[in-house]
Amino acid sequence: MKKTLFDKIWDAHVVESIPAGPDILYIDKHLIHEVTSPQAFNELKERGISILRPKQIVATADHNTPTINQHLPIKDLLSRNQLKQLTKNCEDNNITLYGLGHPYNGIVHVMTPELGITQPGMTLVCGDSHTSTHGAFGTIAFGIGTSQVAQVFASQCLLVDKPKKLRVNVNGKLQQGVLPKDVILYIISKLGTNSGTGYFCEYAGNVFEDMSMEGRMTVCNMSIEMGARGGLIAPDEVTFDYLEGKEFAPKGEDFEMMKVYWKTLKTEEGAEFDQEYSFDASDIEPMITYGTNPGMGIKLSDSIPMNTGKSDEKALEYMGFKEGEFLIDKPINYIFIGSCTNSRIEDFRTAANYIKGKQKAANVNALIVPGSRQVAEQIKAEGLQLIFEEAGFSLRQPGCSACLAMNDDKIPAGEYCVSTSNRNFEGRQGQGSRTLLASPLTAAATAIAGKITNFTQNLN
Numbered sequence: 001m002k003k004t005l006f007d008k009i010w011d012a013h014v015v016e017s018i019p020a021g022p023d024i025l026y027i028d029k030h031l032i033h034e035v036t037s038p039q040a041f042n043e044l045k046e047r048g049i050s051i052l053r054p055k056q057i058v059a060t061a062d063h064n065t066p067t068i069n070q071h072l073p074i075k076d077l078l079s080r081n082q083l084k085q086l087t088k089n090c091e092d093n094n095i096t097l098y099g100l101g102h103p104y105n106g107i108v109h110v111m112t113p114e115l116g117i118t119q120p121g122m123t124l125v126c127g128d129s130h131t132s133t134h135g136a137f138g139t140i141a142f143g144i145g146t147s148q149v150a151q152v153f154a155s156q157c158l159l160v161d162k163p164k165k166l167r168v169n170v171n172g173k174l175q176q177g178v179l180p181k182d183v184i185l186y187i188i189s190k191l192g193t194n195s196g197t198g199y200f201c202e203y204a205g206n207v208f209e210d211m212s213m214e215g216r217m218t219v220c221n222m223s224i225e226m227g228a229r230g231g232l233i234a235p236d237e238v239t240f241d242y243l244e245g246k247e248f249a250p251k252g253e254d255f256e257m258m259k260v261y262w263k264t265l266k267t268e269e270g271a272e273f274d275q276e277y278s279f280d281a282s283d284i285e286p287m288i289t290y291g292t293n294p295g296m297g298i299k300l301s302d303s304i305p306m307n308t309g310k311s312d313e314k315a316l317e318y319m320g321f322k323e324g325e326f327l328i329d330k331p332i333n334y335i336f337i338g339s340c341t342n343s344r345i346e347d348f349r350t351a352a353n354y355i356k357g358k359q360k361a362a363n364v365n366a367l368i369v370p371g372s373r374q375v376a377e378q379i380k381a382e383g384l385q386l387i388f389e390e391a392g393f394s395l396r397q398p399g400c401s402a403c404l405a406m407n408d409d410k411i412p413a414g415e416y417c418v419s420t421s422n423r424n425f426e427g428r429q430g431q432g433s434r435t436l437l438a439s440p441l442t443a444a445a446t447a448i449a450g451k452i453t454n455f456t457q458n459l460n
């Protein structure tokens with residue numbers, strides 16, 4: 001039988017198949033952060049089991065970290081203790097930690113790819129749902145629960161049922177001002193938040209082939225928001241160029257040898273998928289969400305759909321919107337450019353390019369949060385910091401920040417925030433906050449206009 005990209009990687013990692021049961025899958029890389037690892041470390045300790053392969057684990061602190069004065073002790077006691085615990089657990093178990101203040105620190109899904117830790121053909125897990133991000137490299141990457149974190153600690157393996165296979169094709173030419181974030185928001189708005197349940201999704205077509213690695217990561221990141229276990233894109237020259245020279249990527253002859261293998265990681269012609277969808281790129285426009293799940297998205301220029309059903313009524317009430325209403329010209333007081341979806345250098349370049357020479361509107365609080373220390377350094381080196389500061393944007397230090405407001409970066413109750421993150425659930429950015437998901441370009445344009453605006457006509 002012809003194999004898909006997913007089959008090839010999966011099959012190469014099956015240690016044993018339990019008849020009529022799950023597979024035992026070998027895990028190449030295990031990423032951990034402060035929120036979901038403590039219970040797993042405790043479980044191992046209680047049961048007297050040691051960590052099998054600490055060298056395969058990489059740790060970072062990201063969710064609870066403040067985005068100002070990172071050199072000072074963390075004020076919030078809970079956060080401070082959580083980071084202390086992570087440090088101790090890593091020290092006790094010989095795990096490499098890129099903690100707060102380390103030059104490699106950042107959001108787990110931003111810093112590991114940029115260090116070359118994520119590589120094609122790997123299996124990679126993390127106790128975090130947006131682990132799907134790493135699929136951009138042609139990697140089987142997915143989020144796991146805390147008990148599974150303990151399982152991987154103890155065995156470097158995972159008991160998992162093989163997911164079904166889904167392929168989403170997008171071909172054609174994207175319109176000006178349409179970013180990878182718009183592509184994935186469009187897909188989820190068409191398919192819904194449950195369409196991927198039970199599946200692993202391959203993204204195929206010239207639109208993904210033409211994307212940078214940053215763009216591919218944005219797309220794969222949100223696979224989980226359509227319910228898929230993960231998403232992946234076949235590795236190609238864009239992937240290899242990105243990886244070459246990265247700190248932990250193979251070097252010299254080793255790199256060339258790996259490349260030979262990586263090039264085989266493609267879905268074979270005629271391989272079967274359990275489900276397949278195709279979209280035309282020219283139909284995609286800049287997108288924005290109006291509700292409380294990422295599937296409730298519309299084209300920026302469209303109105304909120306009518307007759308959307310009961311749960312949507314509740315969502316609209318929470319958001320303070322009405323059916324049939326247009327979002328263009330809605331005043332917005334907060335924008336957030338950050339999160340593991342859109343906090344890579346390309347995102348800030350795009351935003352800065354639009355902002356350059358303009359001023360943010362007086363009513364707007366504009367928060368810019370790089371995904372990692374390396375991105376923060378690059379922002380400075382490329383002169384983007386100056387552009388943001390001159391335009392009145394607040395450039396912070398890296399972390400998850402207002403994506404889920406586990407630190408002080410909260411959006412006040414009742415306020416709207418045009419956010420480049422991936423979830424618009426009730427209270428996600430702070431109690432009572434209202435999130436509108438969009439691309440970094442839409443967020444930047446909103447900040448300048450002080451309201452939602454159809455910016456595509458201003459693009460040159």
Ligand SMILES: CC(C)[C@H](C(=O)O)[C@@H](O)C(=O)O
Pocket residue numbers: 035036063127128129130143404
């Ligand atoms: C804290 C963590 C478990 C959570 C996740 O798994 O997604 C977080 O990253 C999020 O985005 O909500």
Ligand code: SF4
Pocket residue numbers: 062063107109128130339340341399400403404421422
């Ligand atoms: S940036 Fe947001 S979505 Fe990503 S890992 Fe952090 S909290 Fe989760």
